[in-house]
Amino acid sequence: MKVLVIGNGGREHALAWKLKESKSVDKIYMARGNGGTEDFCENLDIDPTDIEKLLAFAVENKIDLTVVGPEDPLCAGIVDAFNEKGLRVFGPNKACARFEKSKEFTKIFLEKYSIPTAKYKSFESYDHAEKGLEEFSYPLVVKADGLCFGKGVIICRDRDEAVDALEKIFKDKIFGDQGNTVVIEEFLTGEEASVLCLVSNNKLFPLERAKDHKQIFDGDKGPNTGGVGTYSPVSASPKLEKNLEKIYKQIEDGLNKEGLHYSGILFVGFMIEDDMPKVLEFNVRFGDPETEVLMPRLDVDLYELLNKTIDGKLERDDIRWKDETCLTVIMCSGGYPGSYEKGKLIEGLDKVDKDIIVFHNGTKKTDDLYTNGGRVLSITALGKNLEEARKKAYDNVERISFEGAYYRKDIGSK
Numbered sequence: 001m002k003v004l005v006i007g008n009g010g011r012e013h014a015l016a017w018k019l020k021e022s023k024s025v026d027k028i029y030m031a032r033g034n035g036g037t038e039d040f041c042e043n044l045d046i047d048p049t050d051i052e053k054l055l056a057f058a059v060e061n062k063i064d065l066t067v068v069g070p071e072d073p074l075c076a077g078i079v080d081a082f083n084e085k086g087l088r089v090f091g092p093n094k095a096c097a098r099f100e101k102s103k104e105f106t107k108i109f110l111e112k113y114s115i116p117t118a119k120y121k122s123f124e125s126y127d128h129a130e131k132g133l134e135e136f137s138y139p140l141v142v143k144a145d146g147l148c149f150g151k152g153v154i155i156c157r158d159r160d161e162a163v164d165a166l167e168k169i170f171k172d173k174i175f176g177d178q179g180n181t182v183v184i185e186e187f188l189t190g191e192e193a194s195v196l197c198l199v200s201n202n203k204l205f206p207l208e209r210a211k212d213h214k215q216i217f218d219g220d221k222g223p224n225t226g227g228v229g230t231y232s233p234v235s236a237s238p239k240l241e242k243n244l245e246k247i248y249k250q251i252e253d254g255l256n257k258e259g260l261h262y263s264g265i266l267f268v269g270f271m272i273e274d275d276m277p278k279v280l281e282f283n284v285r286f287g288d289p290e291t292e293v294l295m296p297r298l299d300v301d302l303y304e305l306l307n308k309t310i311d312g313k314l315e316r317d318d319i320r321w322k323d324e325t326c327l328t329v330i331m332c333s334g335g336y337p338g339s340y341e342k343g344k345l346i347e348g349l350d351k352v353d354k355d356i357i358v359f360h361n362g363t364k365k366t367d368d369l370y371t372n373g374g375r376v377l378s379i380t381a382l383g384k385n386l387e388e389a390r391k392k393a394y395d396n397v398e399r400i401s402f403e404g405a406y407y408r409k410d411i412g413s414k
């Protein structure tokens with residue numbers, strides 16, 4: 001079978017790596033892939049957002065399954081376009097991708113189906129939003145409604161900061177049209193947790209949990225990133241499990257009542273305090289770097305799993321996990337998530353232990369391997385417990401180098 005994976009990052013590298021293991025998969029194309037996927041896939045010179053070209057390629061090459069990594073093509077309707085041509089594609093359709101495309105859409109859904117979430121109001125003008133601030137206490141959260149590459153959320157400690165955030169979004173248009181609507185939200189405290197659910201015919205199948213590390217510096221300090229390290233599994237108390245189950249049922253109920261047909265991944269971001277989870281956000285795709293630790297632990301054929309999901313035939317027993325812990329440390333370019341330089345020579349990958357998996361987030365191969373993004377490499381280790389996985393990953397991180405390389409030293413050490 002021929003598979004096309006859309007995307008350039010560590011998430012897509014991990015998906016392709018796992019698909020490659022499948023006895024059914026003969027060939028994997030990546031659009032565009034990176035320096036790491038080049039070793040076992042054919043990287044295509046097609047942008048992940050160029051739906052027309054992707055579709056033409058898939059038709060011409062009789063692709064059996066397309067797996068969409070990033071949110072942009074999903075929100076733009078790539079699944080609908082592929083389905084119209086009778087092509088199999090993994091991911092939600094355009095109507096369902098609104099859960100990531102619009103924060104307001106998600107908040108309305110959560111409220112309508114009584115799913116616990118932060119209190120909120122949405123606004124379409126600076127004046128209304130500025131007045132609306134009165135209804136909230138501080139800190140509060142200002143969010144641009146649309147897709148902002150993970151930068152659309154601003155936590156404001158006082159009124160000055162909130163007014164500043166509203167000015168930047170409504171007047172300076174820092175997020176362009178993605179900021180035409182703004183959601184103001186109560187600030188939640190607690191522990192963040194993300195749960196990726198396979199959704200088959202509107203039924204949610206939660207995958208094992210992964211703990212992301214979003215801030216750039218040790219001790220969860222500094223600005224938010226896409227995620228710079230993660231591990232899986234993460235344990236939960238029976239009470240928390242029960243509360244999460246209730247939320248999954250409410251989501252399923254809501255999808256059915258709204259007449260939506262969800263298929264693919266629903267990534268639910270939670271804030272959890274005293275075992276009470278509240279939904280922070282929905283994403284309609286696999287998480288990055290969550291996927292980098294889930295794929296090595298997954299103990300079933302990913303190609304079959306994705307196909308069963310698409311066919312609406314998935315069952316709980318279809319999803320099995322290795323009884324090992326997986327941890328990944330992301331080596332970043334110096335300066336990330338602010339500005340950083342690309343094109344630094346990467347050395348030392350030949351010194352890495354055989355049982356370490358290095359997923360590439362942002363690399364480019366010419367004669368040698370060079371950095372090509374803010375997140376560069378995910379150094380991933382399986383171990384019999386968290387300590388072992390952590391030690392193996394960090395032992396190997398130290399063997400890899402490039403100018404300005406930075407990584408957190410405390411992934412999994414809490």
Ligand code: AMP
Binds near residue numbers: 186214
């Ligand atoms: P989101 O894109 O909505 O997940 O927001 C990105 C990050 O902002 C989350 O991972 C949280 O760390 C933080 N955040 C978002 N909403 C809230 C909230 N209501 N209270 C506290 N932190 C939040």
Ligand code: GLY
Binds near residue numbers: 226227283287
């Ligand atoms: N790691 C968070 C995300 O993929 O959105």
